[in-house]
Amino acid sequence: MARTMQTAKKANQAKRKAASPSPPAPPPAVAEEERQVKRRAVAVPKQALQAIEHESHNTVPGEVFVFGDGDCGQLGLGEDVTERLRPCPVSVDGKQVLQIACGGMHTVVLTEDRQIFSWGVNDEGALGRETAGELWEKSGNASGQPGDPYVPGKVAVPQEAGTVVQLSAGDSHTCALTAMGAVWAWGTYRDSSGVMGFGTHTRIQLTPVCVYEPRKAEDQVVRIASGADHTAGVTAGGTLLTWGNGQQGQLGRVGERLSDRVKMETLLTPHAVPFRRIRGTSNRISDVNCGTYGTFATTSSGQILAFGLNNYGQLALPGQVPVYAPTPVKALEGKGVTLVRSGQHHTLVLAEGGSLLSFGRPTYGRLGQKDAEVSADAACPEPKAVDGLEGVQVAGAAAGLAVSGCFSEAGDGWLWGFGTSNQLGKGDDDEDEIVPKKLAETKRFANQKIVQLEFGGQHAALLCVPK
Secondary structure (H helix, E strand, C coil), X not given: CHHHHHHHHHHHHHHHHHCCCCCCCCCHHHHHHHHHHHHHHHCCCCCCCCCXXXXXXXXXXXXXXXXEECCCCCCCCCCCCCEEEEEXXXXXXXXXXXXXXXXXXXXXXXXXCCCEEEEECCCCCCCCCCECCHXXXXXXXXXXXXXXXXXXXXXXXXXXXXXXXXXXXXXXXEEEEECCCCEEEEECEEECCEEEECECCECCEEEEEEEECCXXXXXXXXXXXXXCCEEEEEECCCCEEEEEXXXXXXXXXXXXXXXXXXXXXXXXXXXXXXXXXXXXXXXXXXXXXXXXXXXXXXXXXXXXXEEECCCCCCCCCCCCCCEEEEEEXXXXXXXXXXXXXXXXXXXXXXXXXXXXXXXXXXXXXXXXXXXXXXXXXXXXXXXXXXXXXXXXXXXXXXXXXXXXXXXXXXXXXXXXXXCCCCCCCCCCCCCCEEEEEECCCCCCCCCEEEEEEEECCCEEEEEEEEC
């Protein structure tokens, strides 16, 4: 099984290197049309906007710790460090950090002075800064002084973007939310055929560019989240925006079949997701969380809606088929859900009272349910409690490709699932964990309180403050 995961990893790296990075120039007619659109947009007066706030914006700075496999630089510890078996601190230009976002093979952080630093794979522009390699060399924009992708490097966000308050990251893209509710992004999205593109006329975006700018207070985005190849944002007015790859239904607004023209114009630009009003509930969205191929939206009345890939019951919906429109998750009704974190084929839910539930694919122990069936095609769509956490007041959680983790109100961590990528932080022990195993304190990782946990494809990252 480990060899299968490693083979898939090498295949993904080969796909990234084979992708053509040259962004085609728009034809004259298209360029003129874009200029006309911009002129019309300027004529529309913008409302006076104020800085946004959302409970998901962390304002307490801490220190970054990483562990797992890092042969492509995703640990940020230099080219010679290809793995860390226990949590290891990362120096981010000597700065404290407010937030971590892990992509498939890259990591980005937001520092206390609101700067963005990135490291890891940059084959498709996910780092947002110049590094060595064909991507920048063929772009015509190389300075001749490329940065090192194996250590944290600063992303130059244009000054007009203003203050950054939140980050999200997917397999090959990164997004940044600003205090005025605009979204900046870079990299690209992928579909089943390879590089899908970043925008209507952009194949790969090398540096940060504005992809969404509000003109009214109700249109300001207050929260962003990313799956492998899609992004979602919640506005102050309660609208859910999605863009990127929608092949598995994860955008919640497109069907199974789309023409190439519709793909470029509709998928890669933020558009609102239509919600059918359900009697006795609100269709105003207050929060969103993305799995690898799925999306969970929370309404202001606390209802959970889901759409996307459901082949192992990871949406807790019946049928094990893709869901293309927002659908109420009846299995979570009445549970007081406060947090949803979804991985590739499984999902974790934090319910009222600090209890943790899981559902989806049970193999490798990722559900943390000791009695779950673990055959190759097994599916567990019914939310059940994670074993081994009795008496633990869970504060946060994360789900990866085949791993899971959580941390308590006291800041202690528990990890379980696939062990071969060293994402469980157990040292030389690379066996799978069927139920949560507490993360041990070490000399480098002592007296630390975990306040955020994130998983990449083969690595994990923690944001910690002193206990």
